[in-house]
Structures are given as C-alpha cells and as structure tokens.
Amino acid sequence: MLQPYRELAAVPRVPALLIWASLGRLHMTGTPLAMSFLIAGWTGSYTLAGVIGAALLIGIGVSGPVRGRAADRRGAAGLVMVTGVGYGLGMIVLAFVPTWLPGSWWPVMAVGAFAVGLFNPPVIPVSRAIWPRMLSGSALNSAYTVDATLTELMYAVGPLLAAALVAAVNPEMSLVISGALAMLGAAGFARMLSVAGQSGPVATSDQAKPRRAGLFTVPGVSASLLLSFFLVAALLMVDMTIVAWARNVGEPILAGVLGAVWAVGSGIGGLVAGGLRGAPRLTRRVVLNLLGVAALVPVLPPVFDPASPWLIGLVLLFGGAAIAPAVAAANARLGELAPAERRTEAYGWLSSASTAGFAIALPTSGFLLDHGGPSVAAAGAVVMVTLGVLLAARIPAAKPEPEPVLS
Template sequence: MLRPYRQLAGVPHLVSLLLWSIVGRVHLTGTPLALSFLVAGWTGSYALAGVVGGALTLGLGVAGPVRGRAADRAPASGLLLVTGGLYGVGIAVLGVLPTVLPSGAWPVAALAAFLTGLCTPPVTQLTRASYPRMVKGPVQQAVYTVEASLQEMMYIVGPMMAAMLVAFASPRTAIWACGVLAVAGTLGFLFALRRAGLDEPVARPESHSGKTLLADTGLVLSLLVATTTVMTLVSVDMVIIAWARDLGRPAMAGILTAVWGVGSVLGGLIIGGLRGEPRFALRIGLMAGGVAALIPVLPPILTPSSPWLIGAVLAVGGLAIAPAIAANNARVGGLAPHGRRAEAFGWMTMATTAGSALALPTAGWLLDHVGPAAAAGSATAAGLVGTVLALRVPKPAPEVAEAETSA
C-alpha cells in the first residue's frame, strides 16, 4: 500500500511543488465561508450571500480555460504574477464594501466578486498539468490521490481558519487574511515551479492545435461529473455554515468542516495506496450516499440536531470524497491531449465553479425557505446525477491509461 507513496517522495521537486500548490490554493476553501458570513451579516440573507459567492466562483470558472490555454503556450510565471496581484486587490475591495455601502448595494459586491474571480491565480490547473510531466504509471495515480487528500486538508484548514477569524475577529478580517494567503502562496508556487524546470510549456502536437477540447465527448462528460461533484460539496458547506450560524456558534462550522475533511483525507490515503483500476462511478456514488445520510439528522427533520451526530455522519461520509475527486482528476488528465492539459484543467475549473455558482443560490434559497435537510437533499441529487454521468465516461487511450493503474 505504501509503495506508490515511497516512489512519489523520491521524485525531484515533486513534494515541494505539491506543498506550495496547496498553500497557493487554501484560500479558495476559506474565502467562500468568510464571504458568506460577510454578506449574510450585511444583507441578512443567505440567498444573497449565495449569489455573491456564486459570482466569485463564476468569475473563476469563466477565465479558467483562458488562463489554462495561456499557461500551455507561454511561461507560467508572468501569468501567476499578474493574476496574483489583481486577485489580492479584488479581495481587499470586497472586505471594504459592507462598510462603505448600504445593504441594498449588494449587486456592487456581486460585480466585484465576479471581477475578482476572473483574476484567480491558475495554481490548480498548472499543478495538475505538471504531474504527467514528472511521473508516470501508478505513481501518477498516487500523486493525484495525494493531491486530492491534501485538497481535503485545505477544506479543514481554510474554513477553520476563516471560521475562527469570523468568530474572534470579524468577517472582514477573515476575507482579508484569505487574500494575503492567496498572494503569498502564489509567489511560493511560482518559485517552486521554476525550480522544477516547469515554467516553460511543453510543445503540443500540430494535430491538436486547432481543435476545441469540448469536441471530445468523454472529456466533456468527465467535466460534467466534476460540476455535479462540486455542487454536492459546496451545498453541504453552505448547510454547515447556516446550521452553525442559526445555532449562534459560528466556530462550529469550521469544526464540522474539519471533521468532514479528516474523513476524506483518511479515505484518500488508504485508497491511493491500493492497486487495481479505479471504479469511477462507484466512487462518485459512494460520495453521494455519504451526503444522503445527512438528510435525516438535520432540521426540520431532526430538531434540535446534535453536533455530535452530524459530525459522525460527516466523518464517515467524508471517506469517499478524496477518492472520488482523485479519480475525476486522473480521468481528465488522461483524456486531455498532450500539451493541452493546463487548458483541460482550466475547463475543469470552469465546470467546477459553474457547479458552485448553480448550487450556492439554490442551497441558500432552500435554507431560507425550507431548512438544512432540504439543502442536503439537493446536494444528494447532484451527486446521483454525477454517478449516472460517470458510468458513461470512457477510459483514456492505452498510451495514457497507465495514469489509472492503481485503485
């Protein structure tokens, strides 16, 4: 079980690149929570908080393919410097708006959030596109799984950091801290990428130069699976935030999210060391089942709800999250043409952020008018749709299928 991880640790520069990529992305998990508290406190509405949060993620998604295409064609360092600086300015502005504008001006915050999202540094795309350049075979699947597990650690550290800052300082402090972390992490990742010799893009085959990646049905289906997966996960995040805020204990949101993430990390690390081909649809289905188990333990079905019971369900259900994400990432990387993987993961960013933009207002409306159980039900429905789609995603061609030779 540990062999792929030992091989991974021996690859020059890989561990440094992976760790800096996590530092450069952890703000992505804390910012939505901080922004939700900021806007909900400003406007008094979860639905409007969802709209502003959805605008941020929509901006991130719209620009994803463009940034990925740019990274495939030119040195990454320039792109990281420009986007990192602009993103930091945008986050600073978002923190100021509730102080200088009345709550009725929330559309200004939505516009600012969208523009900020457009400038999000493409650390995720560049990281995932670099793995096939550094490792092959079972080790490549292991690194995707480790990354998915560390990504779940981001869902522990980021929201917990934001929740604690909200509870003991203010939502403004929390969102500004996320902005500082974004800029610092982007710079660290930039230097790690240079040390690994991956700043320059790889040459792409002429046969793939003029084709749109969206002409590949298998790749499109895998992107849609990513959309439904994120719809599931961000809806549960919103449920946890709303439940904790209504309880009058905002720090509980960070604690429960951390419990959920710990389960995911453990599931990812165990599965990542096993051999055998990943069962893509099964992993997505298990994730949906874990979310479905939340429905009966949330209001209005169970009132009052127990934090211990909700935490137990999250811990067990979380075991399936990282394996599902890892399988989806590996499938996208395997189906993408050589020399265009950053663009493919840019489209994946668009797909996942579109999922957030769709799910956040929906979950917010259900929380305002029905309750947390209904919002968890919508998250389950998205996961079930993803399971059906995953059944139709083809395996990569034999020459790149080695990326999926472990569990």
C-alpha cells in the same frame, strides 16, 4: 500499500510542488464561509450571499480555460504570480465594501466579486497538468490522490481558520486574510514551478496553429467536466448547509469545526485509496460519495431538531471518506482523456466546471435554506451527486498519450 507513496516521494521537486499547489488553493477553501457570513450579515439574506458568491465564482470560471490555454502556450510561473497579486488585492478591497455601502448596494459587491474572480491564479489546472509530465504508473495515480487529499486537508484548515477569524474578530478580517493567502500561495507555487523546470510552455509540433474545437470531441471529456460540476456543487451545498446551521444556533465556530471533521474524513479516505494498486473505479467511488451525502439528510433540522453536533460530525467523518478518492479518480480520468498538449486547458475547463458548480450551488442552497432548512439543502446535494453517478458510468477509460518535450 505504501509503495506508490515511496515512488512519488523519490521524484525530485514533486513533494514541494504538491505542498505549494495545496497552499496555493488554501484561500479558496475559506473564502465561501467568510463571504457567506459577511454578506448574510450585511444584507440579512442567504440568497443574496449566494448570488454574490456565485458572481465571484463565475469570474473564476470564465477565466479558467483562458488561463489554462495561456499556460500551455506561454508558460505558467509568471501568469500565476501576476494573477495571484491581482486577485489578492481585489479580495482585500471586497472585504471592506460592506463597511462603506449599505446592504441595498449589494449589486456593486456582485460586480466587484465577478471582476476579482477573473484574476484567480490558475494554481489548480497548472498543478494537475504537470503530474503526467513528471510521473507515470502508480506514482501518477498516487499524485492525483495525494493532490485531492491535500486539497481536502486545506478544506479542513481553510474553513476552520475563516470561522475562527469570524468568531474572534469579524468577517472582514477573514476575507482580508484570504486575499493575503492567495498572494502568498501563488508566489510560492510560481517559484517552485521555476525550480522544477515546469514553468515553460508545452512544446508541440503544431503549437503555432490555432487551437479550434476538438477538446470536447474527445469521448468522455464533456462527461468528466459535468461530473466535476455536480460533485463540486454537492460539496458546496453541504458546506453552506453546515454554515447556515451553525449560524442559526449561534455558534459560528461549529461551521469550521464540522468542516474540518468532514475534510479529515476525506483525507483519511484519500490516503487509503492512494496506496491501492490498480486503476481506480470511478463509478464505485462516486456511489460511495452519494451514500455519505445522503446520510446527512436525516440528522439535520427540520427532520431532526434540535440537531446534535456530535451526530452531524460522525456522519461527516465517515461520509467524507469517499470525497478525496472520488475527486482523485475523476481528475486522473480527465488527465488520461485529454491530449497532452492541451491538458492544462482541459484542467482549466475543469476549474470552470467546478466553479460553475459553486455558482449554481450557492444561490440554490441559499434558496433551499431560506425556504426549507438544512435537511432540504442537504437533499439538494443528494440530487447533485446522483446525477454525478449517472455521468460517471458513461465516462470511458483511456490510455495517456506520450508526453511532449518541454521547451
């Protein structure tokens, strides 16, 4: 079971790249929680908190394919560095808007959040695109699984750190730290790309030709992107549900603790799945994810009131074990389907699909929380994963193309 991990660790620079790729996305895991507390306290509305959070994520989603295409054509290291600085500074400015303006000025915050999102550093698409250039076989599958598992661990650390800062200091400081982490993570990842020789563009025989429509004509690519949309939307709806319940009971730190428990469960599931031989079964993994999310509905208010944090934590621990395996299988499948010279662009579109899922989930979960309560919001997440199951069953398997030579 450990053999794939040994093969992975034996490749120079890969472990360091995995670590910095995870640290480079740490800021994203705590930002929704910090921003939710900040905006809900500023405006008194979860719905408006969702709208402003969605504006940030729409900006991130719009920039995703553009950043991916630029990385494919011109290289990634400099791009990651410059955008990381711009995003981090912008996030720090956003943190203080509620102290400068009254809550009725929330549209200004929404516009600013969208603008900051445009500068999000493309750590995620770049990191996912380089694994097939450096690895193959079981080591490649393990890389995607470790990548997803480390991401889940970041979802344990990020929300817990954000919640601790909210409880100990204030939401503004939590968002400031998020911006600082964005700059630090982008700088470290950019440096490792250069050290590993992965900072340049992908050389192809037709690189100078315009890249018109074609990526979405590849069978399974569109379905893979939609699958990520629904999976991410469901995950964030659950996260928002936990945040709202913790805020309602007057214990904001519980949001971070329960989020960490959820991520730990995912990490354990990912580590087990990463050591398995053979191609991952995507549909089965998404079905298990559905069961984990559905188990939350009966343990939350108003279905179960007052809810027990111990019971919620237990459900999250076991239900979370299906998250990383499902995400890893979905990411690997897209990497197999996309042409090698457009893989970063494909993962840029994946980031866009994921952030679109965030953008839909934030106001949707806010509305369901305002008008139905946590269990109703969790039921909305169940609907999202159910649609994901239907899509997963339609995505074909594919063999990866030969990798082009790097310039």
